[in-house]
Amino acid sequence: MHARAPAATIAALPTGYALARLRFRFQRTILVITLVLLVIQTTLNIAGTSVMGQVARFGVYVEILGTVGLAIVLAIHGFHHGLGYLFTTQGVQHVKTNPLGLDFGGSYFGALLIAVLAPVYIFYGFESAGDISEETKDAGRQVPRAMRHALIWGGVASFIVIAALLLSIPAKGGFAGAIGSTLGAVPYILSQLPSAIQDIALLLLIFAFFSCGSSIQGAGSRLMFSYARDGALPAAKWISTVHSKFKTPVNALLSGAVVTALFVLLEFASPSHNVHILWFTYPANTNVLVSLISFGTSGIYLSFFLTVVGAAIARARGWVPEGKFQLGRWAWPVIIVAGLYLLVMLVNMVAPTGLTSPRGYFNLDWITLVVMIIVFIVGAVLFALARGGKEINAHLRDDAEKPAAVK
Numbered sequence: 001m002h003a004r005a006p007a008a009t010i011a012a013l014p015t016g017y018a019l020a021r022l023r024f025r026f027q028r029t030i031l032v033i034t035l036v037l038l039v040i041q042t043t044l045n046i047a048g049t050s051v052m053g054q055v056a057r058f059g060v061y062v063e064i065l066g067t068v069g070l071a072i073v074l075a076i077h078g079f080h081h082g083l084g085y086l087f088t089t090q091g092v093q094h095v096k097t098n099p100l101g102l103d104f105g106g107s108y109f110g111a112l113l114i115a116v117l118a119p120v121y122i123f124y125g126f127e128s129a130g131d132i133s134e135e136t137k138d139a140g141r142q143v144p145r146a147m148r149h150a151l152i153w154g155g156v157a158s159f160i161v162i163a164a165l166l167l168s169i170p171a172k173g174g175f176a177g178a179i180g181s182t183l184g185a186v187p188y189i190l191s192q193l194p195s196a197i198q199d200i201a202l203l204l205l206i207f208a209f210f211s212c213g214s215s216i217q218g219a220g221s222r223l224m225f226s227y228a229r230d231g232a233l234p235a236a237k238w239i240s241t242v243h244s245k246f247k248t249p250v251n252a253l254l255s256g257a258v259v260t261a262l263f264v265l266l267e268f269a270s271p272s273h274n275v276h277i278l279w280f281t282y283p284a285n286t287n288v289l290v291s292l293i294s295f296g297t298s299g300i301y302l303s304f305f306l307t308v309v310g311a312a313i314a315r316a317r318g319w320v321p322e323g324k325f326q327l328g329r330w331a332w333p334v335i336i337v338a339g340l341y342l343l344v345m346l347v348n349m350v351a352p353t354g355l356t357s358p359r360g361y362f363n364l365d366w367i368t369l370v371v372m373i374i375v376f377i378v379g380a381v382l383f384a385l386a387r388g389g390k391e392i393n394a395h396l397r398d399d400a401e402k403p404a405a406v407k
Contacts, residue, residue, distance in 0.1 A: 046246055048248055127147075302372065
């Protein structure tokens with residue numbers, strides 16, 4: 001036994017080194033591809049809204065084809081379950097029959113809190129329509145319409161494809177087999193299809209993500225531009241400059257691309273052991289970029305919630321909205337319901353429950369909340385340095401409407 005230990009160690013060293021080299025090369029390849037795609041997306045955004053409109057429109061067609069088309073293909077290939085399968089719990093509320101080994105103590109409520117997170121990750125992105133509203137003709141009518149359509153049709157398409165995937169789970173192994181697969185649940189289900197169909201689905205997925213990324217970058221740059229125009233960011237004058245030829249916020253786009261590239265470098269940060277930070281533990285083998293992504297959705301829902309709170313405070317002070325889209329007497333009921341829903345979902349996403357709890361599997365315990373606090377502090381410092389919002393009163397009206405009185 002003692003003679004074998006050094007030999008095993010020596011043999012393991014080159015193997016571990018080789019695996020590390022392979023992992024580094026794989027990460028480096030991901031980094032290069034990501035940066036190339038980022039350059040292409042930035043160039044398309046700089047070229048102007050007409051070009052990006054075509055890209056976004058193409059992405060919508062691809063996503064419709066990818067979701068509804070995939071559901072049709074799965075149905076033709078043959079579902080393994082009847083519609084009743086969609087209304088069964090598959091025993092996920094019990095630890096013995098939960099495919100991930102999560103313990104909800106036999107309660108449906110705990111499982112429900114995780115199940116409702118799926119719509120949270122689906123129903124966002126519609127706010128991008130508001131970020132580009134200043135470049136939209138008849139924005140008061142078109143932006144609300146675009147948001148409604150994004151929510152309605154995005155929800156319908158997601159319901160169809162998720163239902164089709166659930167019904168296509170192979171009978172042998174069942175739900176536990178799909179979740180426990182080394183491929184991942186969705187690839188495991190799609191692996192039952194012919195290879196040509198799998199390749200087409202992958203191609204559609206790539207196009208859809210490229211279009212989505214391009215649109216989000218465009219919306220993000222407009223958001224940065226609007227903050228800078230109102231004097232709420234450092235180097236506001238430079239960031240808010242609009243290119244004389246392309247009529248796009250080139251500097252804001254370039255700034256966003258640089259920040260994105262820096263965040264991509266977090267792909268290389270993945271501790272091999274648990275890291276104890278103050279009172280919480282950063283779990284081993286959890287990529288730092290994954291932690292940032294986990295903040296992404298919760299951060300957006302925080303902004304949604306703060307917007308609703310702001311609208312409630314403004315209305316309570318007598319503010320009357322302008323524009324063609326009005327909620328009328330439904331304004332307060334919508335604000336109250338939306339505020340409660342967003343608050344519950346936000347707590348559901350960020351409440352620390354420990355890495356050993358079922359919900360810790362999804363919210364990484366304290367990580368999401370801590371990242372949110374760090375972003376808040378950084379944002380507050382930048383806002384203070386910029387002596388934020390100096391020119392905001394100049395933009396509190398819709399130029400297509402009767403000018404608002406600025407107090």
